[in-house]
Amino acid sequence: QVLLVESGGGLVQAGGSLRLSCAASGGTFSRYTMGWFRQAPGKDREFAAAIVWSGERIYYAYYGDSVKGRFTISRDNAKNTVYLQMNSLKPEDTAVYYCAARMGSRQFQDRGAYDYWGQGTQVTVSS
Numbered sequence: 001q002v003l004l005v006e007s008g009g010g011l012v013q014a015g016g017s018l019r020l021s022c023a024a025s026g027g028t029f030s031r032y033t034m035g036w037f038r039q040a041p042g043k044d045r046e047f048a049a050a051i052v053w054s055g056e057r058i059y060y061a062y063y064g065d066s067v068k069g070r071f072t073i074s075r076d077n078a079k080n081t082v083y084l085q086m087n088s089l090k091p092e093d094t095a096v097y098y099c100a101a102r103m104g105s106r107q108f109q110d111r112g113a114y115d116y117w118g119q120g121t122q123v124t125v126s127s
Contacts, residue, residue, distance in 0.1 A: 001026050001027075001116075002024055002025070002026045002027040002032070002101050002115070002116040003024070003025045003026055003116075004022055004023070004024050004099045004100070004101060004116055004117065004118035005022065005023050005118055005119070006020060006021065006022045006097065006098070006099045006118040006119065006120060006121040007020070007021050007022075007023070007121060008020040008021050008121060009097060009121030009122045009123045010122075010123070010124070011124045011125075011126065012089055012123075012124070012125055012126070013125070013126050014089060014090055014091055014125055014126065014127050015088060015089065016089050016125070017085070017086060017087045017088075017089065018086045018089065018123060019083055019084065019085050019086070020036070020083065020084040020086065020097055020099075020121060020123075021081055021082075021083055022034070022036075022081060022082045022083075022084075022099030022118055023079075023080060023081050024080045024081070024082070024101060025080065027101070029077055029080040030053070030057075030077040031053050031103065032053060032101045032102065032103060033050060033051070033052045033053055033101070033102050033103070033104065033105055033108055034050065034051050034073075034075060034082040034099065034100070034101055035047065035048075035049065035050040035051075035099070035100045035101075035102070035108060035114060036048040036049045036050070036071075036073060036082075036084045036097060036098070036099060036100075037097070037098045037100060037111055038093075038095035038096065038097045038098065038123075039095055039096050039098070039120075040092075040094060040095040040096075043095075045098065045111050046064060046066075047064045047108075047109040047110075047111065048063070048064050048066075048067050048071060048084070048097070049061065049062065049063045049064065049067060049071055049072075049073040049084060050062045050073065050108040050109070051073045051074065051075050051082060052105045052108050053105060054105060059075065061073050061074075062108060062109070064109070066092075067086075067093075070086065070087050070088045070089075071084060071085065071086050071087070072084070072085040072087075073085075082099060084097070086123070089123075089125045090125060091125045091126065091127045092125075093123060093125050094123060094124050094125050095122075095123060096120040096121065096122050096123075097120060097121050097122075097123050098117055098118055098119075098120045099117070099118040100114035100116060100117050100118070101114065101115065101116040102114040102115045102116070103115070
């Protein structure tokens with residue numbers, strides 16, 4: 001069982017930045033693919049970013065089209081934590097952001113492929 005706890009959400013003006021954190025406990029964190037998803041009111045939960053374990057100490061980062069070039073995902077295995085640095089925020093980035101974890105590297109954009117989820121953290125971007 002893996003427990004995920006997000007933090008770092010809040011209210012920010014358009015153009016600003018936030019960094020989300022997701023602390024994990026349980027399991028072998030270094031071997032998990034970690035993802036960030038977001039869900040705006042009335043919309044489906046969409047893929048934002050993932051950092052995929054590719055064996056040994058190799059990881060690859062992937063991003064959804066709507067955040068590419070503005071968001072950066074990273075991880076600190078010593079702290080069992082994954083981060084989402086969000087820059088140049090837009091009002092359309094307003095959503096609840098969820099951290100997720102899974103073993104394996106395929107289908108990392110598919111929310112159904114993840115086994116564990118955090119409770120979510122609200123990000124609100126004002127215009």
